[in-house]
Amino acid sequence: MTLSPSSSESRSHRVLAGIRNGFADYAGKLRLFSHNARLYLINTILVGMMMGIYQLLFNFYVLSLGYDEIMAGRLLTISSLVALAGALPAGYIGDRIGRKAALLLSNAMLCVSLLGIVWLHSPDELIIWNIISGLGQSLMGVTMGPFLMENSGEEERTYLFSFGAGLRMTTAFFGNWLGGHLPTWWGSLLGIAPTDPEAYGATLLCVAVLLFLALIPLLMLRGRRPHDALDSPSQSPLEFAIKNPRLLAKLVSPMLLISVGAGLFMPFMNLFFRTMHDRSDASIGSLFAWGSLMMAVGLMIAPPLAERIGKMRLVITSQALSIPFLVMLGFSPWYWLSAAAYLIRVALMNMSGPVYDTFVMERVDESARATVASLVSMCWNFGWAFSPTISGWLQVRYGFAPVVLGTILTYIIAILLYIRFFWNEPETKVEAPAE
Numbered sequence: 001m002t003l004s005p006s007s008s009e010s011r012s013h014r015v016l017a018g019i020r021n022g023f024a025d026y027a028g029k030l031r032l033f034s035h036n037a038r039l040y041l042i043n044t045i046l047v048g049m050m051m052g053i054y055q056l057l058f059n060f061y062v063l064s065l066g067y068d069e070i071m072a073g074r075l076l077t078i079s080s081l082v083a084l085a086g087a088l089p090a091g092y093i094g095d096r097i098g099r100k101a102a103l104l105l106s107n108a109m110l111c112v113s114l115l116g117i118v119w120l121h122s123p124d125e126l127i128i129w130n131i132i133s134g135l136g137q138s139l140m141g142v143t144m145g146p147f148l149m150e151n152s153g154e155e156e157r158t159y160l161f162s163f164g165a166g167l168r169m170t171t172a173f174f175g176n177w178l179g180g181h182l183p184t185w186w187g188s189l190l191g192i193a194p195t196d197p198e199a200y201g202a203t204l205l206c207v208a209v210l211l212f213l214a215l216i217p218l219l220m221l222r223g224r225r226p227h228d229a230l231d232s233p234s235q236s237p238l239e240f241a242i243k244n245p246r247l248l249a250k251l252v253s254p255m256l257l258i259s260v261g262a263g264l265f266m267p268f269m270n271l272f273f274r275t276m277h278d279r280s281d282a283s284i285g286s287l288f289a290w291g292s293l294m295m296a297v298g299l300m301i302a303p304p305l306a307e308r309i310g311k312m313r314l315v316i317t318s319q320a321l322s323i324p325f326l327v328m329l330g331f332s333p334w335y336w337l338s339a340a341a342y343l344i345r346v347a348l349m350n351m352s353g354p355v356y357d358t359f360v361m362e363r364v365d366e367s368a369r370a371t372v373a374s375l376v377s378m379c380w381n382f383g384w385a386f387s388p389t390i391s392g393w394l395q396v397r398y399g400f401a402p403v404v405l406g407t408i409l410t411y412i413i414a415i416l417l418y419i420r421f422f423w424n425e426p427e428t429k430v431e432a433p434a435e
Contacts, residue, residue, distance in 0.1 A: 026304065030163065032156040039217040040147070041167055046214035047107075048168035050207045052175020053182070054114075056288055059270055060183075060281065061200040065121055069271065073392025075130050076267050080384035082134025083141065087381065090139040091374030099147040100221040102139055107218060109136030111211040118201045118208070138381070142373040149361045157362075158303045158311070161354035166299030169350075172292035180285015182206065194281065244364075248375065250421040251360055254414040256379040261410030263387025264394075264403050265330075269342075272400055277335040287339055291346045298351030311359040312422035315352040320415050322348035323408065330404030 033041070062072045094102040113133035117126065152160045186202040187194035265272070273279045273287065298318075306314045325348065328341035364372050391403050 026159070029156045029159040029303070032153065033160060034151050036151040036221050037148070037160055039220050040151070041164055042217040043103075043107075043214050044164050044168045045171045046210050048171035049175040049178075050210040050214070051168070052172030052177075052289070052292060053179035053203065053207050053210075054175075055172075056176055056179035056270060056285055057183070057200055057203060057281075059268065060195070061117075061197065061204065062126075064195055064197045064200055067123075068392075069268070069395050070389070070392040071123070072271075073267075073388035073390075075126055076263075076388040077385055078127055079130040079134040079137065080263070080381045080388070081386075082131045083138040084378050084381035084385045086135050086138035087142055087374040087378040090135075090377075091142045091370040093139065094143045094146070095370050099143055099150065100218065102143040103147065103221070104215060104218050106136045106138075106140035106143065107211060107215050109133070109139070111208055111215075114204055114208040114211065118204050121197075138377060141377045141380075142370060145357055145361050145373045145376075146370050158306055158355060158358045161358045162299050162302045162306075162351075165354040166296040169292045169296035169299060173289045173296065176285050176289035176292055178285075179203065180282040180289070183281060247363065248372075251363065251372070252376055252379040254417040254421070255356075255376060256382055257410045257414035257417070259380045259383025260387050261383070261407040261414075263384040264391045264410075265400075265407040267384070267388050268391060268395065268400075268403070271395075273335075273338075276400060277338060279335070287342065291343055294343045294347040295350045298347035299354060302351045302355050306355050311355050312418065315356050315359070316415060316418045316423060318348045318352045319411065319418070323411060323415075326404070326408055326411070330400065330408075 059069075059072045062075060063069070090102075097105075109132050113129045113136065116129035116132070120129070148160055148164070149157070182203040183199040184194040187196065187199040190198060190202070192198055270284050270288070273284050279287070302314060302318075309317070322345045325341040325345035329338050329345055332338040332341065360372060360376060394402050
């Protein structure tokens with residue numbers, strides 16, 4: 001059976017009309033973003049650029065100082081361990097001083113830690129700066145979810161969470177690319193090798209400048225009253241856990257497993273491509289840049305997909321589809337296949353992150369959001385606090401194979417838990433108060 005030209009043309013018109021309507025609906029959701037949400041997006045652009053450079057080069061910088069992979073893993077562990085220990089106090093501080101002040105303080109702490117890493121980098125000094133960095137990450141992590149909930153409505157909320165993350169990844173694309181080339185440019189300017197500590201240090205100073213500029217949109221936020229001045233006081237973590245043990249276990253246990261697996265492999269992805277495939281900094285930076293762009297695409301298309309199939313079904317489906325590509329990434333002998341698998345996996349695995357954040361925040365009322373954000377942050381940082389040290393030890397003695405296998409196993413178990421807990425469970429929505 002063949003379609004007539006008119007039937008084929010009519011179908012093409014319907015497809016094009018559907019695409020146009022989809023873009024129009026997406027743009028309509030973006031126009032609903034509040035004043036504070038738009039300033040947050042400006043901050044996100046600068047922070048995304050900063051993170052793209054920093055995450056690519058930090059391990060290389062540590063190794064250039066004469067330390068080994070075990071030291072690099074230890075520093076990552078310290079930063080995450082401090083973020084883990086500081087999550088509950090950070091949630092309390094965010095409630096007391098307000099979201100705006102908490103975001104300003106967290107950004108300032110990250111900026112100070114970067115400057116310290118560049119200028120003072122003995123083992124003890126690096127530990128101190130990573131402690132400050134961990135505290136800043138903790139405060140930022142537990143503040144962002146409640147802040148976005150307080151500055152969005154139900155209609156555009158998932159779009160704000162995902163669009164912000166997608167925008168951060170888009171700018172991380174340029175950050176990864178710059179991070180791969182800035183050491184070479186600084187090396188040429190200073191007359192030194194691109195892998196010298198001074199070249200990496202000069203690049204990290206550029207990162208500190210971006211973080212300083214990121215403070216400007218935060219200063220322009222319209223701050224709400226601190227949470228302790230609101231009518232409903234925040235719940236303590238113990239009080240929430242006693243009242244909602246099953247809900248809390250469901251929300252955090254799969255994330256805890258994913259954090260353990262991610263902490264084994266993801267912080268060392270740059271070293272993986274250098275060690276296993278003999279890639280240069282510029283080559284790895286370009287790959288990470290395209291990975292950030294792929295992640296941004298995934299994050300951007302996540303909200304309409306979540307509306308169509310449900311938030312948790314999107315989370316489960318995208319993470320499950322990423323597993324075969326993780327296998328190819330870790331065990332392919334060919335760089336081109338490993339790199340292609342990296343690009344697809346990073347889009348699939350990470351597109352669900354903001355959707356899940358939205359889901360978690362919508363499951364609890366306003367008085368519990370900072371508490372739940374703190375507990376979720378603790379579970380996420382638990383794996384990153386301990387796994388990098390274990391991973392560094394495994395890499396030195398056995399290579400990357402057991403590291404990748406550990407990541408695959410924990411991801412599979414976490415996905416099975418998500419299916420058990422949420423596949424058939426209806427989603428509960430809680431409307432945030434008006435700004």
